[in-house]
Amino acid sequence: STVLGIDTSYMKDGQLFSEYRLTGAQNGFDASAAVGIRNQWNVAEGLSINTSAERQALRPVEGARGDAVAMSLGALYSGNPIYKLGGKVEYRTSRSTDQWNLSAAYDRKLSDNWSAVARELLMYTHDRWDTGAGDQTQNRFQLGIAYRDVANGKFHGLARFEHRIDNSTAVADPKESSTTIFSLHGNYHAIRSTTFSG
Numbered sequence: 001s002t003v004l005g006i007d008t009s010y011m012k013d014g015q016l017f018s019e020y021r022l023t024g025a026q027n028g029f030d031a032s033a034a035v036g037i038r039n040q041w042n043v044a045e046g047l048s049i050n051t052s053a054e055r056q057a058l059r060p061v062e063g064a065r066g067d068a069v070a071m072s073l074g075a076l077y078s079g080n081p082i083y084k085l086g087g088k089v090e091y092r093t094s095r096s097t098d099q100w101n102l103s104a105a106y107d108r109k110l111s112d113n114w115s116a117v118a119r120e121l122l123m124y125t126h127d128r129w130d131t132g133a134g135d136q137t138q139n140r141f142q143l144g145i146a147y148r149d150v151a152n153g154k155f156h157g158l159a160r161f162e163h164r165i166d167n168s169t170a171v172a173d174p175k176e177s178s179t180t181i182f183s184l185h186g187n188y189h190a191i192r193s194t195t196f197s198g
Contacts, residue, residue: 005034013040017054033057036070046079050088058094068094083108096133098126110145117144134169157186 005019018035036054043049056068074088087104102122109115121140127133144160159182166177188196 011039013042014038032068044079047077048075050074050076068092081109096127096129096131098128100124112150113147115146115148117146118142132171134171134174136170137165137167139163139165154189155186157184159184 002022003019004022005017007015007017010016015038016036017038019033021032021034023031034054034056036052038052039050041049041051050073052070052072054070056070058068070090070092072088072090074086076084076086078084084107085105088102090099090101092099092101100123103120105117105119107115107117119140119142121138121142123136123138125136127135141163142160143162144158146159147155147157149155162181162183164177164179164181166175166179168175184198186198190196
């Protein structure tokens with residue numbers, strides 16, 4: 001992904017922006033131009049609320065192919081040194097689809113070396129014109145525990161559990177998919193110039 005643009009602060013923690021976004025190959029189908037506003041509101045010590053609104057021109061390289069409007073509202077609490085809690089809801093609408101994105105995360109420090117995280121990501125897309133693309137639902141639930149060797153920094157490890165749900169009512173390819181993934185990741189820094197990963 002590539003983003004090129006300009007922004008300006010019009011108030012404390014407030015930005016106006018204009019961006020050109022490119023995802024994947026430069027073929028015009030993955031490009032968009034966006035203009036919008038982002039704000040962060042510090043409500044209390046350690047508690048902030050983030051808002052944004054943008055208008056996006058889809059595929060501007062090939063000419064106008066439709067616009068999308070997106071609005072989001074998020075909150076982050078980081079006032080406790082032991083844990084962080086955050087969430088965000090986003091609504092995006094265009095001529096052909098309505099889309100809702102919801103995310104939530106909880107990070108907790110268990111000790112000097114151990115920490116844990118729980119995350120939930122949900123995306124729902126509605127086909128407004130009944131074009132056959134159907135409605136799409138994606139859900140990602142993740143649990144993870146991480147170890148960081150604070151004393152000498154030689155070993156770092158991560159164990160992660162993820163449950164994925166992908167549903168589609170597309171006429172050509174309807175599907176209901178459920179996947180469970182468990183993974184282990186580790187790095188061992190043996191000497192200054194050598195690290196083993198697995």
